[in-house]
Amino acid sequence: MSEINNFADIEVEDLNLWYGSNQALQDINIKIPSKSVTALIGPSGCGKSTFLRCINRMNDLIKVCHIEGRVKIDNKNIYDEDVDVVELRKKVGMVFQKPNPFPMSVFDNIAYGPKIHKVPKKDIKGIVDKTLQDSALYGEVSDRLDSSALDLSGGQQQRLCIARTMAVEPEIILFDEPCSALDPISTNKIEDLILELKKDYTIVIVTHNMQQAARISDYTAFFLMGKIIEFGETNQIFENPKEKRTEDYITGRFG
Amino acid sequence: MFHRRLKEKGIEIGLFLAAATTVVVLLFICIFLFRDGYLLFETSSFTGFITGSSWYTASTPPRFGILPLLFGSFLVTAGAIAIAVPLGLAAAIYISELASPKIADLLKPFIEILAGIPSVVYGFFGLVVLVPLIKDIFDIPTGQTALTGSIMLAMMALPTIISISEDAINAVPLALKEGSLALGSTQWQTIYKVTLPAALSGISAAVILGVGRAIGETMTVLMVTGNMAIIPGFPEGFLDPVRTMTATIALEMGEVPKGSPHFHALFAVGSVLFITTFIINMVADRIKRKYKLKEGL
Numbered sequence A: 001m002s003e004i005n006n007f008a009d010i011e012v013e014d015l016n017l018w019y020g021s022n023q024a025l026q027d028i029n030i031k032i033p034s035k036s037v038t039a040l041i042g043p044s045g046c047g048k049s050t051f052l053r054c055i056n057r058m059n060d061l062i063k064v065c066h067i068e069g070r071v072k073i074d075n076k077n078i079y080d081e082d083v084d085v086v087e088l089r090k091k092v093g094m095v096f097q098k099p100n101p102f103p104m105s106v107f108d109n110i111a112y113g114p115k116i117h118k119v120p121k122k123d124i125k126g127i128v129d130k131t132l133q134d135s136a137l138y139g140e141v142s143d144r145l146d147s148s149a150l151d152l153s154g155g156q157q158q159r160l161c162i163a164r165t166m167a168v169e170p171e172i173i174l175f176d177e178p179c180s181a182l183d184p185i186s187t188n189k190i191e192d193l194i195l196e197l198k199k200d201y202t203i204v205i206v207t208h209n210m211q212q213a214a215r216i217s218d219y220t221a222f223f224l225m226g227k228i229i230e231f232g233e234t235n236q237i238f239e240n241p242k243e244k245r246t247e248d249y250i251t252g253r254f255g
Numbered sequence B: 001m002f003h004r005r006l007k008e009k010g011i012e013i014g015l016f017l018a019a020a021t022t023v024v025v026l027l028f029i030c031i032f033l034f035r036d037g038y039l040l041f042e043t044s045s046f047t048g049f050i051t052g053s054s055w056y057t058a059s060t061p062p063r064f065g066i067l068p069l070l071f072g073s074f075l076v077t078a079g080a081i082a083i084a085v086p087l088g089l090a091a092a093i094y095i096s097e098l099a100s101p102k103i104a105d106l107l108k109p110f111i112e113i114l115a116g117i118p119s120v121v122y123g124f125f126g127l128v129v130l131v132p133l134i135k136d137i138f139d140i141p142t143g144q145t146a147l148t149g150s151i152m153l154a155m156m157a158l159p160t161i162i163s164i165s166e167d168a169i170n171a172v173p174l175a176l177k178e179g180s181l182a183l184g185s186t187q188w189q190t191i192y193k194v195t196l197p198a199a200l201s202g203i204s205a206a207v208i209l210g211v212g213r214a215i216g217e218t219m220t221v222l223m224v225t226g227n228m229a230i231i232p233g234f235p236e237g238f239l240d241p242v243r244t245m246t247a248t249i250a251l252e253m254g255e256v257p258k259g260s261p262h263f264h265a266l267f268a269v270g271s272v273l274f275i276t277t278f279i280i281n282m283v284a285d286r287i288k289r290k291y292k293l294k295e296g297l
Helices: A048-055 A085-091 A106-116 A121-134 A138-144 A154-166 A184-197 A210-216 A234-239 A244-250 B002-042 B046-051 B067-098 B101-116 B119-138 B146-170 B174-182 B187-198 B200-216 B219-224 B245-255 B261-295
Strands: A008-019 A022-033 A037-041 A065-073 A092-095 A172-176 A202-206 A219-224 A227-233
Touching: A008 A048, A008 A202, A022 A048, A022 A202, A022 A219, A022 A227, A037 A048, A037 A210, A048 A065, A048 A092, A048 A172, A048 A202, A048 A219, A085 A092, A092 A154, A092 B174, A106 A121, A106 A154, A106 B187, A121 A138, A121 A154, A138 A154, A154 A172, A154 A184, A154 B174, A184 A202, A184 A210, A210 A234, A219 A234, A219 A244, A227 A234, A227 A244, A234 A244, B002 B046, B002 B261, B067 B101, B067 B146, B067 B187, B067 B200, B067 B245, B067 B261, B101 B146, B119 B146, B119 B219, B146 B200, B146 B219, B174 B187, B187 B200, B200 B261, B219 B245, B245 B261
Parallel strands: A037 A202, A037 A219, A092 A172, A172 A202
Antiparallel strands: A008 A022, A008 A065, A219 A227
């Protein structure tokens, strides 16, 4: 496995995960570089989404899930006893596969995060405006801030979900196949947004779309049956994979 | 070929008639209820019935004012809802969001059993246990009060409110809850800011159906509310005996001569009760349907 000598935001050491007696992740070791896009690729059921959900402890919701090993963010193991999951998830945002805006207005969707984190009321309007601008959604929805978020198109909903995540000012944003439910034009817009976001955030994205991984990521990790087979710069992984299995997957020989 | 088609048609008609029976029954109930109720107004005035504040069936001339009964029903029902909604909602949230599956599986059969107890048994329990208790706690001459009826009705409405609210809360997509948690909100913030608002229409339907159950209930209230036909005060009326519309019909129907003004007055009360519950059920149905549409999104 290649070493990447960039400042790492997320360091994963000997991570193992079981769902009941079924091991879903095996000896995961990876250093995910800061302020860049890291893509996780691999066939369905290879553990990449499971791994992603380890980074913001979303797997805590699954009662039969058991985790060993360390996931360090800013040199602190997030599975330590004294870690506040609420603070962690504030720092590590997540965008889901299917757009999941809350059934409230566009404005309230973005204001939701700042409100629960006790941002003073007078600052909220400013945050919402800025976030909408940063997520390139402002022009499309500025006159509809008070209408229901459910009335937006799927692509707009997904960008709203990204904006909602940005509004709590995380350091890291996790994307779990964010474009799999979207049309190509919406997908394009989200990809552009992700490229823009990596200036300020560390981004980890799970994707089934090889071209997408090639287009937007700086680093790529290839997962297979709960293990990381290969991790490196995206160019190298796609053009000159060291592992035969990586090459087979990328060229479409299986998966 | 011809015979087979005839047979098919015959089966279809048979099934249609079976289904039509319910409609016919409802139609007949309406016709007889409203007709016999309407006949009251041949001997006394409609406004006297709707706005009359006394129900004196033995005076001459008898006075059939529905207000004491109407307010009696409303007071007992309002009290029941005030008790049952917070309790039922809390139980539904606990069962669907917080309890481990083991505890939820343990609790649910109990709630179902609660729904299956005959109302006369509730009434008996209320009479023997709750009535003396209310009398002692508030130090009043009788424990048969509107409050007693409210508490009993709350217990009876709870299963409806819990199970329908629980369904509504369970129907909120996991993705919404995850979206909220991923933003760093606590479980409780997620429940009351995202899950409950998303389930609100289902919960409203649960509450309204609970109201419908409470307002139509007869046996239990008859046994524990004292049955005094006076307009209750508010809120002190909770500690006075009251008489509901249902209890009035059940108490007096057996002793009135058929066709007398009193007889028709009871049918008129029944008509009011019928219309009230009909409206309540319609509103609940409307809300439920709207909520199903939303779920489709």
